[in-house]
Amino acid sequence: MTNAALITAQDVMKVYDTGRVEVRALRGVTLDVHKGDLLAIVGPSGSGKTTFLNLIGALDVATAGRLNVLDRDVSALSKRQRADLRLHSLGFVFQAYNLVPVLTARENVEFVLELQGVGAQRNKQAMEILEQLGLEEFADRRPNELSGGQQQRVAVARAVASKPQLVLADEPTANLDGENAEILLTMMRRLNKDHGITFVFSTHDPRVVAHARRVVTLVDGRVAKDETKTPVPLSDGSGESKENAPCGTSAPEKPKGRSSWPCGLWFLPV
Ligand SMILES: Nc1ncnc2c1ncn2[C@@H]1O[C@H](COP(=O)(O)OP(=O)(O)OP(=O)(O)O)[C@@H](O)[C@H]1O
Ligand SMILES: [Mg+2]
Numbered sequence: 001m002t003n004a005a006l007i008t009a010q011d012v013m014k015v016y017d018t019g020r021v022e023v024r025a026l027r028g029v030t031l032d033v034h035k036g037d038l039l040a041i042v043g044p045s046g047s048g049k050t051t052f053l054n055l056i057g058a059l060d061v062a063t064a065g066r067l068n069v070l071d072r073d074v075s076a077l078s079k080r081q082r083a084d085l086r087l088h089s090l091g092f093v094f095q096a097y098n099l100v101p102v103l104t105a106r107e108n109v110e111f112v113l114e115l116q117g118v119g120a121q122r123n124k125q126a127m128e129i130l131e132q133l134g135l136e137e138f139a140d141r142r143p144n145e146l147s148g149g150q151q152q153r154v155a156v157a158r159a160v161a162s163k164p165q166l167v168l169a170d171e172p173t174a175n176l177d178g179e180n181a182e183i184l185l186t187m188m189r190r191l192n193k194d195h196g197i198t199f200v201f202s203t204h205d206p207r208v209v210a211h212a213r214r215v216v217t218l219v220d221g222r223v224a225k226d227e228t229k230t231p232v233p234l235s236d237g238s239g240e241s242k243e244n245a246p247c248g249t250s251a252p253e254k255p256k257g258r259s260s261w262p263c264g265l266w267f268l269p270v
Helices: 049-056 079-089 105-115 123-132 150-161 178-195 206-211
Strands: 007-015 024-036 040-041 064-069 092-095 168-170 200-204 212-217 222-228
Touching: 024 049, 024 150, 024 200, 024 222, 040 049, 049 064, 049 168, 049 200, 064 200, 079 092, 079 150, 092 150, 105 123, 105 150, 123 150, 123 168, 150 168, 168 178, 178 200, 178 206
Parallel strands: 040 200, 040 212, 092 168, 168 200
Antiparallel strands: 007 024, 007 064, 212 222
C-alpha cells in the first residue's frame, strides 16, 4: 500500500500561551502525508513549520483539531505512549545534529537501539547501518572529532537505525555547505527510494526543495500551497535507472569515500 496515509492532520491548531501573550502558531492545518512521500515544508520564519513537526513527532500536543500519526491519535496518547511512538516508530534529524557528545558515532547509534531493547546484536547492527551509509570510518569518533556534515550523516544513521517508517527533519541542512548538503540529501533520497522511508523536512533551503517530491508552504499557520513536483536527479553516480536494482544484481559498487547503500538494509521497513 504505497498510498496509505501515515499522517492525517485535520484543522490542527496550536496556541502557545506564554502567560503574557497567546501565539496562534497553527491556525487550522489540514494535510495528509502518504507512505513514500518526500515532503518539504517551507514558509517564512514563524509560519509554524517547527511547531507542526513537533506535533507530528509527538514532542508536543495540538490545542485543537485531529492529528493521526501512524494510525494513532496523538492527542489521545499519554506522555509515555508518545515517548514509545517516538522511540519505536519515528526518526528525528535536527538542525543542530543533537548527537550525544561523549559517545562515539557507533555508540550514538547503539544508544537508540539499546533504548529500544535490542540486546547483544546492537553493536553489530549499529556497525552495519554505519557501513551501509558509508560512515564506517567515523564509527569510533566522537562528535567533536567529526565535521558538521559528518555529524549530520551520523544523525541520519541514528534516525534510521530505529527502523522508523517516518523520519522528521527540522532544517537538516541549515548548517551544511553545498557538498555536505548534497551528500546528506542524496542519502535521504536513497533511503526514501530504496527502503520506502517517508521523510518530512522543514526547510528554508532551496537545495532541500530541489530533492523533494512534494512542497507544502505554510503561511501564518495555514497551508497556503501544496505542490507535487519532480525531484532533481540523484547525484551519487549510481544513476536514476539503478534506483530499483534488486540486491545482488546491477546495484552499483559503493564508491570510495561516498555514501552508498544499495542493498542489505534488511532491518528497515519497505
Ligand atoms: N514555545 C513557544 N512559546 C511561544 N511561542 C512559540 C513557541 N515556539 C514557537 N512559538 C511561536 O510560534 C510561531 C511559529 O513558530 P515556529 O518555530 O513553528 O516557526 P518556523 O516556521 O519553524 O520558523 P523558522 O523558519 O524561523 O524556524 C512563531 O510566532 C513563534 O514565535
Ligand atoms: Mg523552525
